[in-house]
Amino acid sequence: MSVADRIARALFGFYFAAFFVYLFAPLTIMAVATFNKSRFPTVIPWQGTTLQWFDELWADTGMWQSLWTSIVVAFFVVLLVLPIGTAAALLLTSLHARARSFMYAVMVSPLLTPGVVIGISTLVLWRQLGVGGGVFLIVLAQASFIICYVMLMVTARLQRFDRIQEEAALGLGASKFMVFRRVILPFLKPALLAAGFLAILQSIENYNTTLFVRGFDTPLTVYIATKVRTGLTPAVNALALIMIAVTIFGAVLYEVVRRRSRGVAVR
Amino acid sequence: MAELFRRFGAGLSTIFLGLVAVWLAGLVLAPNIMMVDYALRPNLPPAEIGGPRDVYSLDNILYLANESVHRAIFFKTVWASALVAFVTLVVCYPLAYWLAQTASARQTGIVLLALTIPFWINEVLRTLAWYILLAFRGPLNALLLWLGVIDQPVRWYGDVGVLAGMTYAYILFMLFPIYNAIESLEKSQIEAARDLGASVWRTHLRVIIPHAKAGIATGCVFTFMLAAGSYVAPALLGAPGSRWFTEIIYNWFFEGGDWNRGAAYAMVLLVLCLTVVLITLKIARVNLTDVAK
Numbered sequence: 001m002s003v004a005d006r007i008a009r010a011l012f013g014f015y016f017a018a019f020f021v022y023l024f025a026p027l028t029i030m031a032v033a034t035f036n037k038s039r040f041p042t043v044i045p046w047q048g049t050t051l052q053w054f055d056e057l058w059a060d061t062g063m064w065q066s067l068w069t070s071i072v073v074a075f076f077v078v079l080l081v082l083p084i085g086t087a088a089a090l091l092l093t094s095l096h097a098r099a100r101s102f103m104y105a106v107m108v109s110p111l112l113t114p115g116v117v118i119g120i121s122t123l124v125l126w127r128q129l130g131v132g133g134g135v136f137l138i139v140l141a142q143a144s145f146i147i148c149y150v151m152l153m154v155t156a157r158l159q160r161f162d163r164i165q166e167e168a169a170l171g172l173g174a175s176k177f178m179v180f181r182r183v184i185l186p187f188l189k190p191a192l193l194a195a196g197f198l199a200i201l202q203s204i205e206n207y208n209t210t211l212f213v214r215g216f217d218t219p220l221t222v223y224i225a226t227k228v229r230t231g232l233t234p235a236v237n238a239l240a241l242i243m244i245a246v247t248i249f250g251a252v253l254y255e256v257v258r259r260r261s262r263g264v265a266v267r
Numbered sequence: 268m269a270e271l272f273r274r275f276g277a278g279l280s281t282i283f284l285g286l287v288a289v290w291l292a293g294l295v296l297a298p299n300i301m302m303v304d305y306a307l308r309p310n311l312p313p314a315e316i317g318g319p320r321d322v323y324s325l326d327n328i329l330y331l332a333n334e335s336v337h338r339a340i341f342f343k344t345v346w347a348s349a350l351v352a353f354v355t356l357v358v359c360y361p362l363a364y365w366l367a368q369t370a371s372a373r374q375t376g377i378v379l380l381a382l383t384i385p386f387w388i389n390e391v392l393r394t395l396a397w398y399i400l401l402a403f404r405g406p407l408n409a410l411l412l413w414l415g416v417i418d419q420p421v422r423w424y425g426d427v428g429v430l431a432g433m434t435y436a437y438i439l440f441m442l443f444p445i446y447n448a449i450e451s452l453e454k455s456q457i458e459a460a461r462d463l464g465a466s467v468w469r470t471h472l473r474v475i476i477p478h479a480k481a482g483i484a485t486g487c488v489f490t491f492m493l494a495a496g497s498y499v500a501p502a503l504l505g506a507p508g509s510r511w512f513t514e515i516i517y518n519w520f521f522e523g524g525d526w527n528r529g530a531a532y533a534m535v536l537l538v539l540c541l542t543v544v545l546i547t548l549k550i551a552r553v554n555l556t557d558v559a560k
Contacts, residue, residue, distance in 0.1 A: 026396035044409040087283035094271035114496020121298035144294035176276035205389035251387040
């Protein structure tokens with residue numbers, strides 16, 4: 001190995017280590033600070049180990065209120081995005097070349113729109129109709145772009161669908177509705193489950209869009225951001241830690257479902 | 268369309284079309300049209316709405332062009348977002364290359380898993396993590412003081428904080444497209460370049476980067492768009508001197524009370540993002556169909 005190669009290897013090793021420190025150090029520090037007695041979340045100086053911040057979080061009614069708001073929003077978002085996303089995917093796969101790529105571009109356009117703009121446009125439209133910000137508008141604004149993800153995931157699954165199954169069912173005397181209900185929907189189930197998970201996560205973690213349409217309601221992300229500015233204590237870290245644990249658990253579950261959905265397709 | 272009816276019958280097809288229409292017309296198109304309508308009208312007291320002064324004009328957009336502070340913040344947001352995209356690219360490229368070409372299948376699997384973990388976590392929490400790390404009396408300053416790199420704590424909140432937080436938030440949007448692009452490059456092409464005497468540097472510049480152009484463009488475009496439209500990073504990690512364009516928009520809505528001007532500013536942001544996205548993709552010859560993967 002030449003000297004230049006060795007230097008290159010050493011440099012890459014350093015970069016690699018730095019990359020992962022960069023990736024995990026902030027999250028680790030945030031997590032560890034939960035257990036420090038210091039009123040401002042930090043790890044230096046260490047003022048003693050405590051679990052008091054979990055108690056404080058538990059006693060915080062504002063947090064429970066905002067958690068409930070987020071759950072309600074996520075529930076209705078899922079209810080809205082799964083049927084619409086599926087319908088969009090079925091429509092898309094029934095179109096021919098030109099119309100298809102046009103519709104595709106239209107359907108992914110919300111993903112290319114900045115989140116704040118989605119929030120603002122929804123707010124402005126509904127004020128015209130006499131409806132102010134709140135849970136209802138948060139659901140609509142979030143759904144408008146979360147549908148794109150559902151559409152993409154269902155479309156990906158449909159591309160592996162063998163249309164012969166459809167014709168076989170029809171040939172055996174099934175109605176068109178039965179084909180949809182008994183052949184296509186079961187085939188899509190893994191993709192719909194995965195898309196549902198993703199939709200819940202996207203909904204709960206959204207901030208940029210939600211901020212503009214929230215009215216007087218305070219979902220969890222808005223609550224956290226407000227706390228950071230008005231009175232950050234490690235209780236917020238405790239909340240972060242719990243959310244991270246739940247998210248990673250959800251992510252693992254999501255991966256399992258996704259892998260299984262792939263497995264079915266291969267068989 | 269006829270195909271849809273043939274497959275699912277009239278009843279189901281009508282339901283499907285109805286659902287898609289509700290989405291595209293009701294949730295996407297109508298709000299955007301109304302936003303443009305707001306942007307082009309003056310902000311009037313309720314009594315005067317529909318009156319003789321309620322006419323379309325470009326006043327709200329011209330206001331942005333003439334108000335020097337807002338204009339400066341707008342241009343700053345544009346170049347700072349481009350800088351975020353560039354820094355993210357520099358940070359991600361070597362790792363993407365290593366993952367796609369050098370690493371074993373097992374290494375790739377492990378590293379990709381490790382990479383995705385932080386990105387399942389909410390953007391607000393990731394930004395909060397940086398807020399804690401960069402605090403004036405926080406861990407980063409303590410470490411640097413201890414190492415003797417600095418002898419006074421540094422105020423990181425501001426431009427540096429925003430840049431660090433945003434780069435962190437958007438790494439995956441850059442890494443995955445580039446990784447996918449480089450992965451499709453045959454190893455033999457790199458070896459051929461090497462055998463013909465090209466240096467490492469030249470191989471990247473002449474063989475790998477041109478091949479990965481589409482992935483790089485996709486990553487940059489998404490990062491730029493997300494950065495320009497971000498609110499949380501500048502709100503938490505910024506300082507009064509580092510305001511972001513989205514913060515100005517927010518102020519028009521919830522502090523300035525002029526929704527028309529706010530809508531005009533939002534429209535400018537939307538047009539900016541769409542222009543940058545479409546032009547970049549055109550130059551790099553990326554199809555929109557390949558972007559959303």
